[in-house]
Amino acid sequence: MHLYNKFLLKNGLRVIHLQDNTRTTVVLNTLYNVGARDEVSSKTGFAHLFEHLMFAGSENVPVFDKEVEEAGGQNNAFTNNEFTNYYLVMPSENVETAFWLESDRMRALTIDEKSLSVQRGVVVEEFKQRCFNAPFGMLWHHIRSVVYQNSPYRWPTIGLDIKHIEDAVLEDVQYFYNKFYSPQNAVISVVGNIDLQQTQALAEKWFGDIHKAGEANKNHYETDAEITERRFFETEDLSPNPAVFLVWRGPSFSHPTSISLELFAEMLGGSDVSPLQLKLVKETQQLNAAECFYLRGLGEGLFVIYGILNDGVTHQQGEAALLAVLQSEIGRGAELERIYQGVKNRYATQLLFEATQPMQLAQRLCYFENAGSLDDINRENEIIENIYLSDVLSVAEKTLNHNIVSVINYHPKS
């Protein structure tokens, strides 16, 4: 049970506090309700580029990182399709520096042409490093472009094209900052060696007088119709081994069946002896790697199963083998009761471990609050306990239908 406190500042900023006096540090985590889905299709990758610019300094704090480091802390950030998350980990005696810095860049970020130019270069190099220099580096480009055709989920966070990043201009930066980086569009969590009184005082002192026009992101996006057909895409890649990726769209984080797909993914591929591993890697040796996961999202989720093929195994055979294991597992019904109990047990253990990790906890508190379901963070075990195996298999059968699968085949680059 996480004994958190939540309060709201007059400017709309939501603050969540969780005390842990066994720590010498405090995590100040800030989530802004803006991600790649808030970009326009001709300027993709911008939310992530903007995340870089949040470290470029302000009138009051010319070099953000220097201040963090001088206080003995560390910080970083990440962006995904749905939100942007910043964190500071600070020695508890210097926690006020974290409030000062995070509030300052919410209040008065200053970006000039030089900062933008440098960060464009940095992000272009990040794009190359992640997408061009690693096997399957373009995977999310391919997956998203196949399963989405209209919605902004059709591009990955890094952006569709390097040119979009190279073309970003200061006007874009200012617009984005004004529109999305406001207290009413953010959640902060404060986790660690700090009490509620001090948290309230520091939050009010540093964030309380930030007032910005506009309202919170309403998160209205163009959507895609349900997929009713099999889709197919093939490409070449650095990987010396061919591969097959199977993808289905699934329900959003807040939908009751979302967690069922996560549990099913764990049953299908979450262990060294789960069916994908056991049947396709160990027994038939058709694949040299096989995994599956459900990427839960605020808008939608994506269920992915993949296999990397051994020599002599065709894409068709690989796909058929993956689908056969999937169907076979769904068909086993009550036979899977013990395995399902193991999955639930592992999930419960994982939650206990996560409770000891302030950074993860701080991020999860913000995530749940942003999703509108903060109380559920203390109900996860209960929610899972009340999901029966038959529910999980029923959701899997309905969602993971081979007639509506999107298939992405990878061939080694010739």
Next chain:
Amino acid sequence: MSLLRNRPETQTIQTFEVPESRGITLASGHQLHLSTPCSIGVVRVELFWASGSFHQSKPYVAGLANDLMFSGNENRSEYEVIEYLDYLGATHRTECGHLGSLVVLRASKKNILEAFKWSIENIEQASYPGRELESAKMVRYASLERQQKTPKYWSSRIALETLYGRDNTLGIHGNPEDYENIHRTDLQQFKSEHYSMDRLMLFVSGDVDDALLDDFSTILSNYPGRIIAIEQHEFTGTPGKSKEAIYHRVEGTSQVNVNLGRHVKPANQRERFGLTLLNLVLGGYFGSRLMQILREEKGFTYGIGSYFKPAFNDFTWTISGDLKSENSVESLAVIHEIFTDLKSNLLSDNELTKIKQYYSGQFRGGFDGPFAMGGKYQHAMYRGLTMDYYSTVLPGIWAVTSEEIMVLANNYLDPESFIHVLSGDTDKT
């Protein structure tokens, strides 16, 4: 209102107390290191053997023998072994280094005893069944082939091979085909010599009480333990040199990975503290010279850094990053300019204080949480130190002067003492 006027005061972090932990010898004879217990409902047990790749006669044997401890035995299949751990909600992972190997087991307090008992029993009996071994070799073969498509793999490998030689533990790298020469008997022999139960040490943390430790001891009483020390080795050869940068083209890539490496043998502990700070200034954190100049000023890279990797009791000092191909040679010149600056100019008081403060915050934070101490104890053990060492670190760090750092820069930052490797899209360099 200017926020600058209200900038909060910061406190320096110069002292800290090493959290309590204790060493115990179980009635079974096994050594156990216990972190301060806390009521969190979960327990982590690290099963440690003071053996690793240094002791293997063929590449990958130590790692495979470690990875496949749950792959089955004469009595149970891999499925039966792992499925039961899964059912208990227990997870496990393995790590294999030069001189030590681990199986890390974690489970709820309710199930840890059963998971521990099951793990010990099956590790002790592990016989590396043929199908599981062949499958593991096939998986790793393919995974290594994929790694070999990346510039980073090659620049690191070439640098270490050039520096230490292809026959030295510190430089040796296996190839995919090496997996074909590994047989079941190799793993069985390695396990029998190095991963036997009498050589086991335990690191336990989380929600632990004396009754649980007594139960562990009872389970282990079938396999009497003994006192084990980590072997102390040193690199005694002459580090290799390359007069010119080594270029290695990797087809289909679009950046150049640079890797500069040299061997470092600190003269004493004070020098180690000084080198720790010199590395921070050079490339050891976001505010380092490498990141500030090559990323934040020039935009040539997403990330470049420097770090010390243990080379027995010494270090390999490595600078590594993926760079824009067209600017990679220019970036090397920038790195050399940073060397020159550090050799010629004293660090400012501000920069010196900043790196000390940054280091102190990270160092102290590294002891936070219920699971930190096992790793700290292992680190001390590898270096033949006691836990008292940690209480000397912050005073040692804060005592380092900028003059000492400049001397160290002159002693260690000679570009010619570093192997230079550029790998990837080298046609554009």
